[in-house]
Amino acid sequence: MEPQEKIKVTRYFMNSITIIGSLMVLIATILIIVFLTLEAVSGLDNPYIGMFVYFAFPGMLIFGLALIPLGAWLIRERIRKNPEIGIPALPRLDLNDMHTLRLTVYFLVSTVVFILVVGIAAVKGYEFTESTTFCGELCHVVMEPEHTAWKDSPHAHVKCVECHVGPGAEWYVKAKISGLRQVWAVLTHSWPTPISTPIEHLRPARSTCEHCHWPEKFYAGRQKLFYHYAPNEENTPREINMMIKIGGTPKTPNAMGIHWHVGREVKFIAGDKKRLSIPYVAAKGLDGKITEYMDPAKPLSRDEITKAEKRLMDCTDCHNKPTHIYHSPSEELDKHFVSSTIDRSLPYFKKVAVELLEKPYTSSEEASKAIEVGIKEYYAKNYPEVATKKAVALSQAIQHTQKIYKRNFFPKMKVAWNTYPNHIGHFYTPGCFRCHDGKHKSPEGKVISKDCTICHEVLGQIQENIPAGKQVTTFVHPVDIGDELYKVNCSDCHSVGGHDVSAGSTHH
Ligand code: HEC
Ligand code: HEC
Ligand code: HEC
Ligand code: HEC
Numbered sequence: 001m002e003p004q005e006k007i008k009v010t011r012y013f014m015n016s017i018t019i020i021g022s023l024m025v026l027i028a029t030i031l032i033i034v035f036l037t038l039e040a041v042s043g044l045d046n047p048y049i050g051m052f053v054y055f056a057f058p059g060m061l062i063f064g065l066a067l068i069p070l071g072a073w074l075i076r077e078r079i080r081k082n083p084e085i086g087i088p089a090l091p092r093l094d095l096n097d098m099h100t101l102r103l104t105v106y107f108l109v110s111t112v113v114f115i116l117v118v119g120i121a122a123v124k125g126y127e128f129t130e131s132t133t134f135c136g137e138l139c140h141v142v143m144e145p146e147h148t149a150w151k152d153s154p155h156a157h158v159k160c161v162e163c164h165v166g167p168g169a170e171w172y173v174k175a176k177i178s179g180l181r182q183v184w185a186v187l188t189h190s191w192p193t194p195i196s197t198p199i200e201h202l203r204p205a206r207s208t209c210e211h212c213h214w215p216e217k218f219y220a221g222r223q224k225l226f227y228h229y230a231p232n233e234e235n236t237p238r239e240i241n242m243m244i245k246i247g248g249t250p251k252t253p254n255a256m257g258i259h260w261h262v263g264r265e266v267k268f269i270a271g272d273k274k275r276l277s278i279p280y281v282a283a284k285g286l287d288g289k290i291t292e293y294m295d296p297a298k299p300l301s302r303d304e305i306t307k308a309e310k311r312l313m314d315c316t317d318c319h320n321k322p323t324h325i326y327h328s329p330s331e332e333l334d335k336h337f338v339s340s341t342i343d344r345s346l347p348y349f350k351k352v353a354v355e356l357l358e359k360p361y362t363s364s365e366e367a368s369k370a371i372e373v374g375i376k377e378y379y380a381k382n383y384p385e386v387a388t389k390k391a392v393a394l395s396q397a398i399q400h401t402q403k404i405y406k407r408n409f410f411p412k413m414k415v416a417w418n419t420y421p422n423h424i425g426h427f428y429t430p431g432c433f434r435c436h437d438g439k440h441k442s443p444e445g446k447v448i449s450k451d452c453t454i455c456h457e458v459l460g461q462i463q464e465n466i467p468a469g470k471q472v473t474t475f476v477h478p479v480d481i482g483d484e485l486y487k488v489n490c491s492d493c494h495s496v497g498g499h500d501v502s503a504g505s506t507h508h
């Protein structure tokens with residue numbers, strides 16, 4: 001090859017596009033190495049820095065790498081336009097020429113280095129998009145309710161992706177595609193408030209939950225104590241001691257108890273998007289015979305039944321809130337009394353705090369202020385001696401009440417503790433009674449039972465209307481409501497009182 005051509009090879013690279021490209025590569029490489037080192041040393045956990053280190057910098061590096069040959073190619077093409085010089089369409093690669101050889105070796109070595117840097121960033125980036133920092137904090141406002149509730153739940157150490165994506169490449173890709181849509185919604189401020197549920201394309205629970213909870217190892221019963229306190233001057237303790245019939249080995253033929261549903265095929269038709277009303281249920285028996293139950297209040301025609309989408313019941317039809325668990329103000333006060341974080345000797349504290357928490361506020365700052373002022377005024381006016389003698393306990397109680405608000409109310413997302421119904425149980429929402437209301441009947445006259453003992457057994461109860469020491473085996477309601485206890489769904493009385501900030505979901 002002529003010496004002439006040698007000079008040109010380097011000349012191709014002396015152009016502004018190539019130089020800018022090289023600078024970008026250099027800067028991006030340095031930044032990536034510096035931040036990856038920082039991360040390794042200090043465990044940096046900031047979602048925004050993560051976005052730069054794993055996406056923006058590698059993007060810049062690849063873009064810069066592409067600019068280098070692009071600039072050279074443009075120059076070469078321009079020179080090639082001149083037929084006198086006579087450069088062939090593609091460059092000749094003569095490895096016997098020392099200069100070309102050196103350039104080629106240099107090119108190969110730097111390619112390997114860049115592939116390594118980009119590769120490490122990509123692996124880290126993959127890990128990063130799987131982290132709770134990415135899912136829960138990057139879109140801070142949008143995911144605040146879910147992230148806050150998750151952090152304070154039995155699954156606080158289980159990553160978002162373990163339930164929302166699960167193992168395998170197929171769902172990873174699906175999740176990233178829908179993730180892109182979500183990032184777009186965040187950038188354009190077009191997310192719905194509140195985020196609507198049920199999530200339509202949630203991965204079937206069989207392949208996520210059962211990864212950790214295999215039903216074969218369930219055991220038959222779980223004793224649970226429900227603590228309550230009366231909204232009276234003494235905040236009188238109430239206690240319900242129950243054996244919950246979880247149902248062991250639900251996949252065996254003679255399975256009994258609550259997880260019975262897991263071993264069988266139960267399908268249902270939902271009457272609304274939130275699946276709060278269930279007019280039709282079909283359960284397959286061991287003999288393959290299907291029993292159909294209908295709600296006589298919402299009859300469906302044969303035609304409607306054939307056409308309607310039937311959902312195969314899975315874990316999330318009962319455990320729809322395994323981790324994003326919000327608590328009612330009343331439950332929160334109960335929890336704080338039982339753990340003594342709020343002093344139970346403050347007269348009427350439960351009643352006062354619950355009433356303040358249930359009022360509508362437009363921001364958590366406004367709520368904090370109102371809670372403090374409200375509680376202080378109440379005690380100054382009604383119990384001035386408590387306000388002075390128990391000043392420390394009172395100020396602690398105020399702080400905890402403010403925290404209760406922040407834990408369960410998210411005005412920016414229009415989410416409150418009762419925005420998302422929790423289907424486990426039947427106290428605040430119909431839950432199990434969506435089917436087990438004692439009304440769903442099969443043509444042969446079989447009823448989905450509402451018998452108070454099929455799901456749990458009362459082992460004992462302490463309450464102001466039960467004589468001390470008396471052994472109770474059926475639930476005694478704290479106020480006498482007669483037959484209503486069995487006829488009306490608990491949630492018909494118990495869900496009122498909580499204001500629903502979710503009424504009419506909106507878009508920004
Ligand atoms: C133990 C499993 C599990 C974990 C861990 C988990 N989720 Fe969920 N998530 C669910 C289920 C189940 C639903 C409800 C689906 C439904 O009702 O359709 C849900 C619903 C949601 C919703 C819809 C709105 C709502 O509140 O129902 C969002 C948003 C969400 N999760 C985000 C997250 C984020 C962010 C994390 C991590 C910080 C996370 N999830 C961790 C199981 C989980
Ligand atoms: C990565 C593992 C993992 C996955 C996936 C997972 N869980 Fe869990 N789950 C746990 C752990 C750990 C606990 C806490 C166990 C304990 O407290 O003894 C738990 C606890 C629970 C509990 C008991 C809560 C309580 O009140 O004590 C329920 C119910 C539950 N999980 C349901 C689910 C459901 C439904 C899903 C799927 C949406 C799911 N889990 C997915 C690991 C997991
Ligand atoms: C018919 C409703 C229903 C279905 C379907 C259901 N569960 Fe449950 N599960 C319950 C109830 C009710 C409890 C008891 C809750 C309590 O005590 O607060 C429970 C308890 C649990 C517990 C805690 C057990 C313990 O020892 O404390 C786990 C874990 C669990 N379920 C996992 C699952 C998984 C996984 C699936 C799906 C394969 C599933 N459940 C399907 C209703 C259901
Ligand atoms: C989609 C409808 C549906 C929902 C929701 C539902 N169940 Fe069921 N359940 C059924 C059907 C159908 C049967 C079988 C009735 C029969 O044939 O006796 C059943 C049976 C049962 C049984 C009796 C099993 C046995 O021992 O024979 C228990 C216990 C039970 N359910 C508990 C619950 C609990 C607890 C919940 C709420 C967490 C719940 N169910 C929610 C439909 C439902």
Ligand code: HEC
Nearest residue numbers: 226240424425426427432436449450451452455475485486
């Ligand atoms: C289909 C199953 C089922 C039937 C039928 C049922 N329950 Fe329950 N009940 C549950 C479950 C599940 C829970 C536990 C929820 C939880 O762990 O938070 C519960 C919880 C309770 C609690 C405690 C609530 C609390 O938060 O303090 C009481 C009280 C109760 N049930 C009373 C009754 C009475 C009275 C009846 C009969 C009218 C009845 N139940 C019928 C499933 C059932």
Ligand code: HEC
Nearest residue numbers: 228229230231238330477478479481484485488489490493
């Ligand atoms: C007709 C309306 C009505 C129905 C139906 C009803 N309740 Fe109640 N419930 C009340 C009233 C009123 C109170 C009293 C408020 C108080 O003093 O705490 C109450 C209080 C309670 C409490 C004590 C709460 C606490 O924080 O101390 C429990 C537990 C309870 N009910 C359970 C149930 C269960 C379980 C059902 C369904 C099987 C049910 N209730 C059905 C009206 C009703």
